[in-house]
Amino acid sequence: MILQGMLLGFLTLKMAGFLGWSALLFLIFETFIFKALALPLMIRQVVQSNGIRRDMEPYLPNFGNVSMALLLIGGALFLANVTGKYEPLLSFPMLGAAISSVLIGLFVMVSRKKLIMHTLGYLIMENGVYLFSLSIMARQPFLVNLGVLLDLFVGVFLMGIFMNQINSTFEDMNVDNLSELRDE
Amino acid sequence: MTDLIWIIIAPVILALISLLFNRRRLDRFLLPAGALLHLYFTIKLYGRTGGPANSWLAVDHLSWIFLFILSVLFLATALYSVDYLPRAHSGERSKQCYPIFLLTSLSAMTGAVLANHLGLMWVFIEATTLLTAPLIMFQKNRHSLEAAWKYLFICSVGIALAFIGLLLLALAGSKGGHATGFFLPELLAGKKTFNPLWLKIAFAFIVGGYGAKAGLAPIHTWLPDAHSQAPSAVSAILSGTLLNCALFGIFRFYQVLQGTAAYSFARGVLLVTGLLSIFVCAVYILRIKDYKRMLAYSSMENIGIIVTGVALGGYAVLGALIHLLAHSFIKSALFLTSGSILHRFGSKEIEKVTGILRSDKLVGVLWIAGILSLTAVPPFATFVSELMILAEMILEKRILLFIFFSLMLTIVLAGLLRASFRMVLGERQILAESIKVSARSRWLTQAPAFCFLMIAFLLSFALRTPVGTILREAAGLLGGGQ
Numbered sequence: 001m002i003l004q005g006m007l008l009g010f011l012t013l014k015m016a017g018f019l020g021w022s023a024l025l026f027l028i029f030e031t032f033i034f035k036a037l038a039l040p041l042m043i044r045q046v047v048q049s050n051g052i053r054r055d056m057e058p059y060l061p062n063f064g065n066v067s068m069a070l071l072l073i074g075g076a077l078f079l080a081n082v083t084g085k086y087e088p089l090l091s092f093p094m095l096g097a098a099i100s101s102v103l104i105g106l107f108v109m110v111s112r113k114k115l116i117m118h119t120l121g122y123l124i125m126e127n128g129v130y131l132f133s134l135s136i137m138a139r140q141p142f143l144v145n146l147g148v149l150l151d152l153f154v155g156v157f158l159m160g161i162f163m164n165q166i167n168s169t170f171e172d173m174n175v176d177n178l179s180e181l182r183d184e
Numbered sequence: 185m186t187d188l189i190w191i192i193i194a195p196v197i198l199a200l201i202s203l204l205f206n207r208r209r210l211d212r213f214l215l216p217a218g219a220l221l222h223l224y225f226t227i228k229l230y231g232r233t234g235g236p237a238n239s240w241l242a243v244d245h246l247s248w249i250f251l252f253i254l255s256v257l258f259l260a261t262a263l264y265s266v267d268y269l270p271r272a273h274s275g276e277r278s279k280q281c282y283p284i285f286l287l288t289s290l291s292a293m294t295g296a297v298l299a300n301h302l303g304l305m306w307v308f309i310e311a312t313t314l315l316t317a318p319l320i321m322f323q324k325n326r327h328s329l330e331a332a333w334k335y336l337f338i339c340s341v342g343i344a345l346a347f348i349g350l351l352l353l354a355l356a357g358s359k360g361g362h363a364t365g366f367f368l369p370e371l372l373a374g375k376k377t378f379n380p381l382w383l384k385i386a387f388a389f390i391v392g393g394y395g396a397k398a399g400l401a402p403i404h405t406w407l408p409d410a411h412s413q414a415p416s417a418v419s420a421i422l423s424g425t426l427l428n429c430a431l432f433g434i435f436r437f438y439q440v441l442q443g444t445a446a447y448s449f450a451r452g453v454l455l456v457t458g459l460l461s462i463f464v465c466a467v468y469i470l471r472i473k474d475y476k477r478m479l480a481y482s483s484m485e486n487i488g489i490i491v492t493g494v495a496l497g498g499y500a501v502l503g504a505l506i507h508l509l510a511h512s513f514i515k516s517a518l519f520l521t522s523g524s525i526l527h528r529f530g531s532k533e534i535e536k537v538t539g540i541l542r543s544d545k546l547v548g549v550l551w552i553a554g555i556l557s558l559t560a561v562p563p564f565a566t567f568v569s570e571l572m573i574l575a576e577m578i579l580e581k582r583i584l585l586f587i588f589f590s591l592m593l594t595i596v597l598a599g600l601l602r603a604s605f606r607m608v609l610g611e612r613q614i615l616a617e618s619i620k621v622s623a624r625s626r627w628l629t630q631a632p633a634f635c636f637l638m639i640a641f642l643l644s645f646a647l648r649t650p651v652g653t654i655l656r657e658a659a660g661l662l663g664g665g666q
Contacts, residue, residue, distance in 0.1 A: 118337060125344055
């Protein structure tokens with residue numbers, strides 16, 4: 001139940017938190033306007049228009065989920081610590097946060113039944129990747145950054161459209177419906 | 185340089201025209217026009233290499249091969265679509281979007297192949313995912329929605345992983361706070377000083393990420409679904425060029441790793457994923473019920489063969505490139521033919537289709553010739569390429585690998601032939617009354633397939649012609665023998 005109420009607010013807060021590190025105007029624009037405002041609004045619209053209830057329908061019990069998340073964070077911090085010693089360029093807390101965010105995103109994707117949660121897992125992972133790019137201080141060219149932004153935007157947009165379609169085609173937006181195509 | 189920009193922009197302009205005028209008649213003209221324009225620029229770019237080091241786009245022998253495949257296959261798809269679109273079972277809106285997305289994905293794929301900057305290439309490859317997803321769900325029923333969702337989602341995750349790979353490359357190249365640029369010449373010049381550990385991890389991420397899109401084994405699950413649900417012309421493009429684009433991303437990275445300490449690791453990774461893909465295909469191919477899925481699994485197998493060939497080095501790289509060309513042409517010929525079969529028999533199930541030869545001779549002959557060439561039967565170029573790869577294994581005295589590889593290929597051959605003979609021979613079926621195939625439609629749908637099979641045959645002799653020089657140069661770029 002811990003993750004439940006945080007569905008949207010958590011994401012927004014997390015994204016706004018990135019601001020402190022980035023000095024570039026573009027990055028500020030990207031994180032603040034786009035990640036903190038546009039994406040959550042878009043997701044909210046999808047949630048409302050499809051009448052999605054706020055429960056997760058996980059495959060694991062909640063205790064399992066939380067302990068798994070803790071385990072992932074712990075593992076990520078450990079990994080970041082090890083690599084941080086090896087490579088002085090990396091900043092330890094950010095790298096840890098980045099790796100754990102990527103891992104948790106992947107975990108959310110595989111452990112939930114609802115499609116909206118898959119999209120959220122994707123966003124969490126994408127944020128992790130973004131944080132990662134900040135933490136290694138790679139000078140990403142402007143164009144690539146713009147590309148990332150656009151891809152993310154269009155990707156989520158498309159996923160939203162798909163979810164609308166899936167919702168009107170199937171009764172429920174659940175991965176169990178999407179298992180007709182396979183080879184035994 | 186201007187040609188390089190125009191070849192990407194031209195299809196977008198045509199797509200805009202299609203969007204503005206919104207006339208089905210015009211679309212029928214625009215698709216082939218875009219294809220021909222693209223082909224014109226491709227031929228114009230023939231043999232051109234070099235250029236300024238910091239240009240965003242460039243062409244060399246390796247990318248020209250990919251560009252050529254893309255251009256020719258798109259022409260066939262465009263012609264097929266001219267026939268297919270009016271009779272497609274789909275809404276008016278889907279029909280309106282179809283040429284737009286097809287043309288824009290053409291320019292995205294072109295961009296991915298021509299990008300001289302790994303970041304830009306990443307952007308283009310991601311764009312191809314987004315632009316082809318609507319094409320897969322063209323029919324807007326439950327199955328195509330499911331396939332498109334899986335495709336979009338798995339490939340998006342893959343592409344995010346590939347981005348981590350790029351970041352790690354930047355990390356590998358960073359020295360005292362100064363990060364390396366992602367322009368290919370820069371990377372190739374500075375690669376000796378890169379940190380090998382980060383390079384290895386980066387390559388693993390790139391193979392995992394782009395490999396998801398190329399249909400390499402661990403994350404291939406979207407591929408059979410998408411290929412079986414998309415319209416046949418789109419499947420032809422997906423299998424013949426989209427997989428190649430992702431593969432091209434891996435190859436470029438591989439090129440950067442050559443001569444560094446991480447090189448042998450990269451070869452190992454490619455070899456294992458390649459063999460795994462072939463293995464997965466061999467496991468599934470005997471019990472597939474849907475012939476388009478069967479072709480999709482065979483695409484996985486062939487991508488596996490290509491990757492294995494590149495990983496082996498030496499002659500095998502040249503073999504892999506010939507295989508790449510031959511496979512693209514054969515596979516799209518087969519997908520186009522599968523569209524004709526689907527049109528005539530109304531079913532994708534292997535069991536429900538029998539006696540193609542008796543009801544439509546040309547389609548039956550094309551199908552069986554395509555399957556035979558796919559399974560590397562001698563007159564076709566796939567035989568030459570697989571022979572080169574196997575010969576390299578013998579030369580390197582990797583006997584176990586040789587046995588495994590040939591065993592898997594034999595299983596796949598058995599599976600493909602068993603299903604196809606059942607489809608082609610057997611009792612004649614009474615086709616639905618409404619299906620009358622006009623001569624025009626025959627030309628548009630079956631002439632490209634026939635030409636592609638001819639190309640696959642002629643490619644056997646490619647090494648003695650100017651094409652052979654390009655192939656050799658390209659193989660040299662990937663560390664192969666001349």
